[in-house]
Amino acid sequence: MDERQLETIETAADWADRYDDLDQAERRELAQWLSQRPEHARAFARIRQVLNDSALLEAVGSAPSGSTASPAPLYPAPEYPARGRSASGIRSPRLHEASPSRMGRRQALAAGLAAIVALPLGGYLLTRGPMASAPEPxxxxxxxxxxxxxxxxxxxxxxxxxxxxxxxxxxxxxxxxxxxxxxxxxxxxxxxxxxxxxxxxxxxxxxxxxxxxxxxxxxxxxxxxxxxxxxxxxxxxxxxxxxxxxxxxxxxxxxxxxxFDPAAHADWQDDWLDAEAMRLGFAIERLGRYSAVPIRLGEPALSSRTFSGRFRLDEPRQSLALIGALFGLQPRERADGIYLVAA
Missing domain, CATH: 2.60.120.1440 (Jelly Rolls)
Incomplete structure (x- = not known):
């Protein structure tokens, strides 16, 4: 494995291990890195699979989630360049500082994957990749x-x-x-x-x-x-x-x-329910995604009735009342949710 492949794996391991904690700026940085080379996206996808595979995590010596133990990795951890500099001396914004316990997990992950992909015939990734049983999604x-x-x-x-x-x-x-x-x-x-x-x-x-x-x-x-x-x-x-x-x-x-006009009707993506001959049942489902209290129709037979209009998703109670008024219905609160019933 050459130096560039190893650096790609190490960087992918860094991104994958921190993925759930990334802010919006870091996610944009990740998207840019993924788009630079096809092997970036492939390495990131495979390491994300590794993170969902307990057998490989054990093989590379990662502690189980929630454990404070730090078992020795099966393969020696690579030496990371200090302060985010690559082995060539060029500064890289992709490697980030982490706690010792998290860095140990990341180094084990990168080192284990690097050793595995260097095995004859591709080792683990060939035997557990797309040609074998499907990995966990x-x-x-x-x-x-x-x-x-x-x-x-x-x-x-x-x-x-x-x-x-x-x-x-x-x-x-x-x-x-x-x-x-x-x-x-x-x-x-x-x-x-x-x-x-x-x-x-x-x-x-x-x-x-x-x-x-x-x-x-x-x-x-x-x-x-x-x-x-x-x-x-x-x-x-x-x-x-x-x-x-x-x-x-x-x-x-x-x-x-x-x-439809995407500029005028982005629908739920800009907090609106854009109804054009929409079924009442579908509208109730969509409003329900924004309500802490379940929303239901009092009479399921009403679900196929249609209406048109524009209503706020982020104000589900108000929108439910407005939609209900079109059919002579009104919201009524019960122990298990809000029901749209005959007025």
Whole structure:
């Protein structure tokens, strides 16, 4: 392994180990580093897999989470250049100071991975990589009422709506994301060799170089394409390419769609619920992501009724009252939540 490969692994280990504690400026710095070379993104993605693999963490001598023990690493730790300077003497902003216990974990991780990738036939990464059993996915979630920005291992951007979660499965051949609940917007970094796919129950969206959002709803999935194109493949439907400034909704039976203005209607990304012939049930789900108290319909049969308008997501109670008034309904608080019922 040459010096540049080793430095890439060490830097990736540094970023991966600190990932959950990065501020916005550091996340931008990480995204820039990931975009510089393809091997940067590959090393970062593999080390993130390592961090989710207890067997390898034990092999490189990392202490279990919450432990104060510091067992000796299986492989000798590399000597890190002082104060963030590379071995060539050029100052690098990528290596950051850390506590002795955390640095020991990081050095063990980098040293172990460096030794493993140097083994004949690629060692561990070949036997446990994409050709073997799938690694544990990376998972990201947001809290009720709070959105979350994430930089994905390939440098793509992810914005989670409130009360949303995804499972990220990245391999050398594919990039696949399961939208487990809620909604998310994706700014996809182009990689012709690795398709970028987002899945919900009954539908799969494959990016063709684009910016788009996907909303998982009860029995439905909504796609909005802000730029580029996305192919939507839904159960029982022929694949459909949705271009920029268009939306498509699959409700389990058919695909409906239309156009929208991304500048005027960014929807949940700017705190608004933009309803255009929207089903009441879908609106209740979306408002519920911003309410600390569950929101429900008093009569489930009302869920298919539609309405149009623009309502604040960050004021869910007020918006619920305004929407309810369109149907002669009003919010009523009960022990288990707020119900929209007949006035």
């Amino acid at each position: 990376l998972r990201f979630a947001s809290e009720t009422g709070r959105r979350r920005h994430v930089v994905l291992p390939d440098g793509s951007g992810l914005l989670l709506d409130a009360a949303s979660s995804v499972a990220v499965h990245f391999t050398a051949e594919r990039r696949r994301i399961e939208l487990e609940r809620g909604a998310a917007r994706f700014e996809v970094r182009h990689d012709a060799a690795r398709p970028f796919e987002v899945r919900t129950p009954g539908a799969a969206m494959t990016a063709l170089g684009t910016s788009f959002s996907v909303d998982r709803l009860s029995g439905a999935a909504e796609l909005r394409v802000f730029s580029g194109r996305v192919q939507m493949a839904a159960e029982g439907q022929p694949p459909r390419v949705v271009p920029g400034r268009q939306w498509a909704l699959f409700d389990g039976r058919a695909i409906a769609g239309g156009s």
